[in-house]
Amino acid sequence: MKNLILSVLLIIPSLTKSQDPLDNKKPEIKTDFSKIKDVLKNDQLEEEVNKKLAKEKGLKELEEKELKERFLVPQSNEIWSFLSELWIIRNTEKLKWNFEKPDYGMDEFFAKFLEDQGYYELNFKILLLDNSLIPHFCLPSNPNEAIFLFSAPFMRILDLSKLEISLLLLEDYNRNKMNQFKNRVKSPDLEKTFGMNFQKQEFPQKVFDDVLKSYDDLVFDKGFNFEEQFEITMKMESILKSNTTLWNTYLNLIEKIGNLSKTNLLYKDYAKLYPSPEMQLNWLKPKKKAL
Amino acid sequence: MIGKLSNLHGRYKLKIVFFLFWTLFFDLNATSLPVVNDLYFTLFSGHLHQGPNAQSTSLKILNCGDKLKVITSDKEEKTNSKFEWVKLQTGNYIGFVRKDFISNDQPSCFNNKYLKFVEKFNLEITDKYNWGRLYDNYVWGKSKVK
Numbered sequence: 001m002k003n004l005i006l007s008v009l010l011i012i013p014s015l016t017k018s019q020d021p022l023d024n025k026k027p028e029i030k031t032d033f034s035k036i037k038d039v040l041k042n043d044q045l046e047e048e049v050n051k052k053l054a055k056e057k058g059l060k061e062l063e064e065k066e067l068k069e070r071f072l073v074p075q076s077n078e079i080w081s082f083l084s085e086l087w088i089i090r091n092t093e094k095l096k097w098n099f100e101k102p103d104y105g106m107d108e109f110f111a112k113f114l115e116d117q118g119y120y121e122l123n124f125k126i127l128l129l130d131n132s133l134i135p136h137f138c139l140p141s142n143p144n145e146a147i148f149l150f151s152a153p154f155m156r157i158l159d160l161s162k163l164e165i166s167l168l169l170l171e172d173y174n175r176n177k178m179n180q181f182k183n184r185v186k187s188p189d190l191e192k193t194f195g196m197n198f199q200k201q202e203f204p205q206k207v208f209d210d211v212l213k214s215y216d217d218l219v220f221d222k223g224f225n226f227e228e229q230f231e232i233t234m235k236m237e238s239i240l241k242s243n244t245t246l247w248n249t250y251l252n253l254i255e256k257i258g259n260l261s262k263t264n265l266l267y268k269d270y271a272k273l274y275p276s277p278e279m280q281l282n283w284l285k286p287k288k289k290a291l
Numbered sequence: 292m293i294g295k296l297s298n299l300h301g302r303y304k305l306k307i308v309f310f311l312f313w314t315l316f317f318d319l320n321a322t323s324l325p326v327v328n329d330l331y332f333t334l335f336s337g338h339l340h341q342g343p344n345a346q347s348t349s350l351k352i353l354n355c356g357d358k359l360k361v362i363t364s365d366k367e368e369k370t371n372s373k374f375e376w377v378k379l380q381t382g383n384y385i386g387f388v389r390k391d392f393i394s395n396d397q398p399s400c401f402n403n404k405y406l407k408f409v410e411k412f413n414l415e416i417t418d419k420y421n422w423g424r425l426y427d428n429y430v431w432g433k434s435k436v437k
Contacts (some may be wrong), residue, residue, distance in 0.1 A: 070406040082401060085335070086412060089421050098424050100346055101375060107432035114434035121437075126430040203411050 071199035074159070077143055079194065080182070084139035084147050087215045088127065094220075096130040101152060106162060113166040119173075119241065126169070128152045132266045135273070137219055140170035140182045146173050149219075154267070158260060164253045167246070174235050180228045185214035223273030233280045254280050320436065324436065332357040333398040336422035339386035345378030346426040350386045352419050355400035357381060359393065392426070 028191070074082065092098060106126055114122055124146040135154045139147040148169055154164060175181065189207045218224075224232075240246045258277030261270040271277065335365035338349035353359075360380040391394050414422075 061301075069404070071407060071408070074401070074405050075409055078401070078405075082335075082409075085422065085425065088425060092421050097311050097428055098421070099428075107430050111432045111434045120434050122434045124432050126432070127425070127428060128430070198407070205411060208412075235304075 063132075068197060068199055068203070071197050073196045073198065073204075075195045076191070079142075080140040081142045081147065083147055083211060084141055084215075087139070087212050088147075088149075090212065091216075094131075095127075095134065097127050099130045100157045101128050103196075104162070106165065107168050108167060109162040110166050113163070113170070117170065119170075122146060124148065124169075124173075126150055128155075128234070132157075133195070133269070134224045135267070136168050136172055136268055138169070138181070140176060140213075146176065148172060157264070157267075158256055160253075163246075163249055167240075167253060170239070171232060171236055174239070175224070175228070175232045178231060178235065180224060180232070181218065184218050184224075185211050185215075187211070224275070227273050228280070229275050229280065230283060233283050237284055251284060254284075257273055330359050330361050330377075330393045330395060331397050332359060332392060333400075334392050334423075334426050335400075335402055336419045337388065337392055337426055339381060339384055339388060339418075339421040340376075341377070341386055343378075344372050345389075347387070349420070349423065350384045351381060352416070352423055353369040353381070353388070354419075355398060355402050358401045359388070361393075391431070 011032065034039070059138065073079070088095065088097070110126070114120075114124075121144055123144060127149045127231045129149055129151050130153070131151055132153045133151075134149055135151050137149045139149065141147045150165065150169070154160075158164075160168075187207065187210060189204065190211055193204050193207055196204075219246065236250060240250050261267045261277060320381040332353045332355060335355055339351040339353055341350055342348075358381070362378050362380055362385065374388045377390050377393060378385065378387055379393075379429075386401040
């Protein structure tokens with residue numbers, strides 16, 4: 001084999017020489033190229049070259065695919081946590097979440113509480129706010145995640161126990177599971193953007209700006225409506241009524257919040273965000289039968 | 292004669308190898324150089340803290356996928372935090388990050404996967420700083436598997 005390759009290497013320069021116009025007089029050497037081809041074939045060089053080319057092509061295609069993927073708008077199962085956290089970041093000063101606070105041990109308590117109620121494998125993040133205006137919210141997030149906002153002054157003024165805080169978080173979580181928040185902030189245009197590729201078209205910036213604006217409207221101003229509030233109250237009844245301790249704690253909690261919103265000017269807007277503790281109690285308490 | 296010489300040469304070789312191995316082994320033990328591993332930061336953004344505490348000064352903003360060298364030392368760092376903190380190095384900075392924010396495996400990062408999408412929101416350095424602070428401020432938890 002080596003001899004063959006050597007002979008091929010010796011033949012090639014002589015061939016190039018023969019093409020020189022000055023050496024026209026020299027006799028032509030006829031080479032059987034088919035034999036060289038056979039040699040290359042036997043050495044599997046052709047295969048190697050093809051493999052290398054295919055690999056290079058594959059790599060190029062992969063690079064193009066990766067580049068294209070980077071222009072993708074995330075799907076609905078990946079986008080919400082990003083949007084909610086972006087909204088939190090954009091409202092850092094308003095929400096006042098960046099402050100030192102003691103460890104209330106809510107992580108362990110709430111995890112255990114969720115497990116007791118049959119909510120498993122839920123990753124939750126609770127952000128305490130040094131703000132009286134936003135009592136508690138659960139922001140839209142990716143599946144199996146929950147992002148909670150909870151006001152520390154609200155917690156202190158009502159002297160809420162860990163169980164009461166957990167009940168409010170559970171209410172907010174279920175509100176989210178019922179898509180009450182998402183339905184208020186997402187537009188049909190937003191849904192169209194999920195998974196779209198904007199490499200060769202304009203990025204729908206306005207759609208996302210509008211979503212973040214809708215977060216503002218809902219959290220800082222409008223809150224939820226009576227219909228949504230009725231839905232969640234009934235849901236909570238179905239979850240808690242079988243457990244007397246939880247049920248009574250929930251009823252007392254709503255009463256406490258109702259009294260606060262009536263007597264403390266700082267919390268007068270609570271009933272606007274969550275209409276209304278009084279109505280909730282009416283929906284939940286058994287009706288007195290007329291004699 | 293040649294045989295003897297080569298035998299002598301072989302013995303010297305063996306001694307030199309043995310000496311090198313011995314000195315290297317004892318040198319490592321004597322100076323207790325840190326054992327260094329590569330780990331990755333897993334969150335969207337975060338901070339390399341000066342001390343093992345979420346309120347401690349930020350030395351550097353970290354991004355998801357940032358490679359970090361973990362420095363393990365014999366001395367345990369004293370911390371009031373209930374979380375485990377890891378001492379690590381990135382570039383010229385040595386600081387602390389919560390153990391649950393780092394991973395041995397390269398994470399799948401939102402900011403890398405959707406690079407151009409994230410770029411469209413023009414996140415400034417203060418946004419990245421605040422995003423890291425947000426993760427420091429969260430109360431993180433998880434309910435267990437059924």
